[in-house]
Amino acid sequence: MDKLDTIDVAILRTLQEDGRISNANLAEKVGLSASACSRRLDILEKSGVIRGYHARLSNKALDYTMTAIVHISLSGQFEKTLSEFEAAVKRCPNVLVCYLMSGEYDYILRVAAKDLQDYERIHKEWLSALPHVVRINSAFALREVIDRPNIDVDKR
Amino acid sequence: MDKLDTIDVAILRTLQEDGRISNANLAEKVGLSASACSRRLDILEKSGVIRGYHARLSNKALDYTMTAIVHISLSGQFEKTLSEFEAAVKRCPNVLVCYLMSGEYDYILRVAAKDLQDYERIHKEWLSALPHVVRINSAFALREVIDRPNIDVDKR
DNA sequence: ACGAACCATGAAATGTCCTTGCGAAGTGTG
């Protein structure tokens, strides 16, 4: 993808807000004909600027009301240690986010659980079983203040 | 929404993976006629189980390659203190996630930046300006190991 | 300046899709 012009950004911004808008409505919003809009969208998808479309589900409706932030330290920073840990953590379905970090802890995880009892199970079955871990620190989210899927494209 | 049956879960799982699939293809995948599928989808959307559809953009393509995790402590836990802080943090477009937490820090933020210089600007213009803050701790993500939009619906 | 190559566009056409109405089949209850 060479570069994004004003219309591309408008398309991205619109699809960020409503990923299921029809091509016809999208075209009208960004001031293009349907055909031109369809072609540009095709390019944006194929070039990788748009990585996919996803339904955002209500965790509440799915009974996942609890979010835990878990800080983890490993016994070393060797590449083998890291990759073994990462392979294991990827297998846990309750881990939604995992970053290798600079700073005090090596990894930060966001874990979804149904309730405290469910988290206890996850901690026992998954987190405790992760290799090379020397320290785990769990904290629980009391309230979700912000949860944006992406940064607003306007601000790029 | 009363409860989700097997077909509902199949619909949700499919839309989580491909939020822009046509109703006809979706119907075929879950083993329903297009009309029945369209009606069920309508119910799932209106009842709030599906909170929206969003295009997932390439942060790389948008030049947002840097992720910072910011821990923040406030001077108190009074409701007024919290709500003033939250109102302010919501205005910063670079803050993608913000949780009120139990534990050592009061809030955890995920912040998107273009590079270290951009983060310095965000820190100066936004984070330092947040009210009631007594401690800020920034750590940077070296690698994104996992980034799932939702928990896999199968595992509920 | 001129023409060729290139690119993005809008209009039109065609095939597909979405939604609504309708009747039928299944389920639970009095």
Add this chain to the structure above:
DNA sequence: CACACTTCGCAAGGACATTTCATGGTTCGT
């Protein structure tokens, strides 16, 4: 059994997506 209730599939009409094609604008090199 009879009734209410729900969900289904089918069909039809209108909306939509995508391809084709001709046009206008821009960028080159001569």
